Amino acid sequence: MQRDVFYLAGYDPRTYRFYYSLFKKNLNQYKDRFNIDAQLSKSLIQQNDIYWNIEGKDYQTKYHFLAWNDIVKINWSENFKDALLDCYSFFRIYTITGLFIKFGKASIYQLITGYYPFFYVIFSLCLALICGGSVFLLAQIYIHFVFAALFAVFVFYIVNRFLFNYGRKLAVFWISRICSFCANWHKHKKEHLEDRIEKFAYSIFDILKKNQNNKNYELILIAHSVGTIMCIEILERILHLCKEEKIDFSKLKILTLGECIPLVSFQKKSIDFREKMEFVGGFDLKWYDFTSVIDGACFPLVDFMQESGVKAQFKPKYLSAKFHTLYEKKYYKKIKKNKNDAHFLYLWSIQLKGDYDFFNFVTNNKFLEEKIRS
Structure with missing residues (x-):
């Protein structure tokens, strides 16, 4: 054989x-x-x-x-900016077009998985902004406006970085990469895959x-x-x-x-x-x-x-x-x-x-x- x-x-x-x-x-x-x-x-x-x-x-x-x-590797996402772009692609191709409804009818599991990274990234961004904004409002009472702003930016970065690394462990960005790559399949195929x-x-x-x-x-x-x-x-x-x-x-x-x-x-x-x-x-x-x-x-x-x-x-x-x-x-x-x-x-x-x-x-x-x- x-x-x-x-x-x-x-x-x-x-x-x-x-x-x-x-x-x-x-x-x-x-x-x-x-x-x-x-x-x-x-x-x-x-x-x-x-x-x-x-x-x-x-x-x-x-x-x-x-x-x-x-x-x-050419299309691999490495940072939070890439994750945001992946989520934008997902939103543009699958959400605005109403395609998510068809996904939901075909497989509710895939619909949940697809939106899981999207909402995680949005949640992470909002939470980091809230933490940074809260720190700025509190810190400016005690220190100079400029130092308070710098401290707020630092907190925003730390929170954002922590949530990004945690998201990696949860396979959030791996899933969003798959969805984004497939959303732009025809473009990638023409450029590299053909x-x-x-x-x-x-x-x-x-x-x-x-x-x-x-x-x-x-x-x-x-x-x-x-x-x-x-x-x-x-x-x-x-x-x-x-x-x-x-x-x-x-x-x-x-x-x-x-x-x-x-x-x-x-x-x-x-x-x-x-x-x-x-x-x-x-x-x-x-x-x-x-x-x-x-x-x-x-x-x-x-x-x-x-x-x-x-x-x-x-x-x-x-x-x-x-x-x-x-x-x-x-x-x-x-x-x-x-x-x-x-x-x-x-x-x-x-x-x-x-x-x-x-x-x-x-x-x-x-x-x-x-x-x-x-």
């Missing part, structure tokens, strides 16, 4: 080294817990292809990392084409978070190439994890994006979409094809990861409290066998569709 896995990360500035380390740590835990045969190689780079191999007695998986973290999407699509298509006659082969495209939006763009190009060159696409399988596709597909200006969704929806694909309610950055069990108004002959199988069945109760409670951990849980080793099993999906000698109950 031979398998190529192409992993597309979300909106994350961290390099392949982080994801390799995450994969290695969790694969080792999975091996120890379930006694599976899986030997992991070092991460390798060959002609811009970043990958690592997982081998067992009767299978071989080549795990490719599709890197676009350099593009993320060439990268094209490159990824051709790389996947070339390997699919080379293995079209291999009966014991599958190619799995795994996309996580914002990567699921890129996945639509990549899939559209791959399927166009398959159609043009009459290549069998049945060995292509798709796993979307923690998808946030509606952040783009719900926008009125996303006509081209929805047309691509409709084109992809014309192919009978083995596509499994896993989401979870505890993942605040996704749209749990939302039919993003139908909700986006896309007329598709085919739709992904929308499945719940059911994380609560995969971990011990005490451990699961800790995970739920950490939004960042909950969002990355799709890539972790499970503790108890269940419907969702990431390392089972990418190892052993069975095809992906044999491993998923749907």
Whole structure:
């Protein structure tokens, strides 16, 4: 059994080294817990292809990392000013347009998560202004007006800085970055992403084409978070190439994890994006979409094809990861409290066998569709 896995990360500035380390740590835990045969190689780079191999007695998986973290870094928010700009983008694209109503109807969880950073930033700014203003009014009674003003500015800065750092721990600004980036998807795509999407699509298509006659082969495209939006763009190009060159696409399988596709597909200006969704929806694909309610950055069990108004002959199988069945109760409670951990849980080793099993999906000698109950 031979398998190529192409992993597309979300909106994350961290390099392949982080994801390799995450994969290695969790694969080792999975091996120890379930006694599976899986030997992991070092991460390798060959002609811009970043990958690592997982081998067992009767299978071989080549795990490719599709890197676009350099593009993320260009748009990465670093300070409170950036957070304010992110909130402005969110307000301009999703609130003024009334799009938030559609989000609320599709997923109340996503609506709450989307507004959580917005209100946190506004609250932080107001609280810092109130503290600074109060200090100024009180201090000017005892000291010179100029010194009172300087002291007030200092208090404003300290309060603002404290709330910003606390917000980082709560993953406030990470969520606002995702929302802002997706709100301006078409701009970012035109400026930075177009060439990268094209490159990824051709790389996947070339390997699919080379293995079209291999009966014991599958190619799995795994996309996580914002990567699921890129996945639509990549899939559209791959399927166009398959159609043009009459290549069998049945060995292509798709796993979307923690998808946030509606952040783009719900926008009125996303006509081209929805047309691509409709084109992809014309192919009978083995596509499994896993989401979870505890993942605040996704749209749990939302039919993003139908909700986006896309007329598709085919739709992904929308499945719940059911994380609560995969971990011990005490451990699961800790995970739920950490939004960042909950969002990355799709890539972790499970503790108890269940419907969702990431390392089972990418190892052993069975095809992906044999491993998923749907």
